[in-house]
Amino acid sequence: MYSFDYHRPRSVDDAVRQLGGEAKLLAGGQTFIPTLKQRLAQPDKIVDLGGIAELSGIKVEGDAVVIGAMTRHGAVAASAEVAKAIPALAKLAGGIGDPQVRNMGTLGGSVANNDPAADYPAALLGLGASVETNKRTVAADDFFTGMFETALGEDEIITRVRFPVPQAAGYAKFANPASRYALVGVFVARTPGGVRVAVTGAGPGVFRIGAMETALAGNFSAGAIDGVSVSADGLNSDMHGSAEYRAHLVTVMAKRAIAAAGG
């Protein structure tokens, strides 16, 4: 990797003060460190968020589970509160990468990176979560703006993610056999505001399928989406799966997610 200055602030305010220029934030580093090692990024400064205690932790606040941005996947997977309130979220976290990744990788890092095959964006979008930053709160529907792109500003740091507790939810992931990222992952949630179906891995970014949501609104069962066809247009196509195969898997995984949600 190239040389850079390293900072490890103790508070979010300190961290924000370090930003600017070519500075980059380091969360769990599961994407960023390999990128640096391959010399694919050349930041002049790295601001390590690992020393900010206020960014970690899991709390149930009313009808929501609030998880700090620096909370590791392993902690979410092992959390009794999460398992009780939103078991699908605990399951999703427990299926990310491998134990090493789960012990280092963070919720905030995953969300900010917005890898089109990452698991967490599906949970945020599927549950209608909101992303809290040092400046504002952004709804998941507005947060993920494109491949590896988000609504985050230059001097903005994710602090927490608020997941409303759904009536029921399920996540089904079809893993890429090599990377174990989602070739297709579907998060389905039945919420007071309606059913939400969010898909990761299949397209250039996480997206919802309105037709499935509508079909499930009146009949929350796997059979309800039999009539919904998923178009392959615009879906990813690579050596691991064609767009057509991914489109097919969206339906298969959606049905499995619905079944996992008790539908």
Next chain:
Amino acid sequence: MTDTGIGASVRRKEDRRFTTGKGRYTDDIHRPGQAIGYFLRSPHAHANIKGIDTTAAKAAPGVVAVLTGADYAADGFGNPICGWTVTGKNGEGHIAPPHPTIAVDKVRQVGDAVALIVAETLDKAKDAAELVEVDYEELPAVVNIADALASGAPQIHAEAPGNLCFDWDIGDKAATEKAFSAAAHVTTLELVNNRLVPNAMEPRAAIGEYDSGSEEITLYTTSQNPHVARLVISAFVGLAPENKLRVIAPDVGGGFGSKIFIYPDEIAVAWAARKLDRPVKWTAERSESFLTDAHGRDHITKAELATDKDGRILGLRVATLANFGAYLSTFATAVPTYLYATLLSGQYAIPTIYAEVKGGFTNTSPVDAYRGAGRPEATYVVERLMERAARDLGIDPAEFRRRNFIGTDQFPYQTPVILNYDIGDYGASLDKALEMIDYGNFAGRRAASERNGKHRGIGFAAYIEACGIAPSAAVGSLGAGVGLWESAQVRFNPTGSVTVFTGSHSHGQGHETTFAQLICDRLGVPFESIEIVHGDTKEVPFGMGTYGSRSLAVGGTAIAKACTKIVDKGKKIAAHLMEAAVDDIEYKSGVFKVAGTDRQTTMAEVAFAAYVPHNFPEGVEPGLNESAFYDPLNFTFPAGTHIAEVEVDPATGTVDIVDWVAVDDFGNVINPMIVEGQVHGGIAQGIGQALLEGCVYDRETGQLLSGSYMDYAMPRADDLPNFRVGLTNTPCTHNELGVKGCGEAGAIAAPAALMNAITDAIGSEIDMPATQEKVWRAVQSRRMAAE
């Protein structure tokens, strides 16, 4: 059997250091004053080099040297070679274009080295590498062997028109054609044997060191055969004569064939150390391993099997295209010829066989031996064809195989393709495997799966392999440039401990344990008093290394022969000590006895007397230290039956391996636990090939698309079933241990067994790797055809 002798599942003595981080691999070694080497590699698959400007790089901080192919050529040293001459149909040897140690005017694969930057640190070397300006003129690339051999393909080497290396055949063409014309049925299959990246856990690494006082070069490197590396680097590259070149292969973390070869990188590192008179270390990064380790397999084959009306095989006809990559690696030419086509008889009495192989060049990493080397490709062809033929003929696949097995009364059996099998009992392994898998109840299990919406399939592979490579005269007559004997030295120390020097090399196989068990058994020495030394040309007299499952059959036999010499000499000493005639001395398990008496002395006492010869027989030299060379009389022929059972999820194409039975005949077994571990590892690699691993180059640009673990799927524990392993035993007839070799069997048998199970489940033929989408599409098209 003692608890540490032959037949005991002794825990591996080397594992303590490996599991506690005390292994000493090449990258763990730091030489005084060591600089770091970094290769600048071609980003293009095929390009002319119009110029290289190293001025800025040389001036960069911390840079010791920036060395190019022109510098190497100017020093007049040689380049890597291919050591096996294959003579084609035209009576001429294969075409061997030069393989520049560092590219000079052309690059032919992504990853070709164009400069070696030596600097104080790796980061400084990488910084400098970014300052090297290479002016490339890109050329069209070709990566697929069928494309490369087609007319109009980009020409890769001027010396090899049409990218053809050789067009070779074996067997009786006329007799085979006659057999086919008389056939009641002909089964035809077109198969791709997918290219694999070896992925040893430890990447290749090298440290070159030069002593200008003694003019000696030392090369620490990740080698499976340090003496062969020394021979090639001395005789063909010419960096130093053999007596001034020491090659040390310390602990090596896996090879699978990829560390047999003498690569340009290690040569360049040794050259740089000599040129700069300073130790230079290079360790490949994982992405470099993907690009530059010699890959495996990569065949396209058409195979046909002729049978009569009773399901008896009349003949076999095979045509294969083999991809060698951009350059010929050390033993590349032997793999798709003498290690492949000679195995096409499988376990079967096939009256006539004819095989043709065309080998050629592409803009990809070189292809050479990878676990099994030719034999997995042969087994894959034969066993998929057998399964297909059985289905076509409506004969149970087990019965079809049994009907065509070489009978136990037919050994030694001369195949139509050179090899002469000494012994085997193929029916015994098949029967045991059928029993273990409960074949009789398969139909019930299949019905149960169908009720759960899954397609169940069962697949066989009745494989054979030739290992224990190899009788020197035989391989010499077939074009090998080396002899394939092995050496051993067994040295007693005065206090009764033993140091064994073996020319074979352990890089995961457990030689320190297995060979110690052999010594324990033969010489009665306590297990913990035995030290096995390998991997250093200055310590071990000679050796040909470890590959082709040869270490025990060849290297172990050499040790046994040295033990016999020790015992013979020990008898003379013991006879003198006990004042008896040598002919009256009986030896067993470390004890010398005077026949018919209770007088005895031990091996330890004899060893002490040999080194403190105060009372010693006249005419006998002091010391107890014997060497032996062993050149095998034939290959050994491990064989067996693997049966895989799978469930396919038609909704996704996911294959779940629900059961696996492996019954292998390895002859006598020294350490059953190690053998079982080798079988497990081999099957895992074979499953990887069949289900997951596909090395993919972009057909237009020649870029390696599967260049990391993000895209290249290695098998993991959760991809694998619990293996159920059984053994049968027909001891090898021509080595005194009766052993055969077990290192490659799993990788040889597994791909065919698994693909036969999958094709049984889905009802159509597909190629490896059987990715989920491929399986799903096959299920879909069958369903659509049925509707």
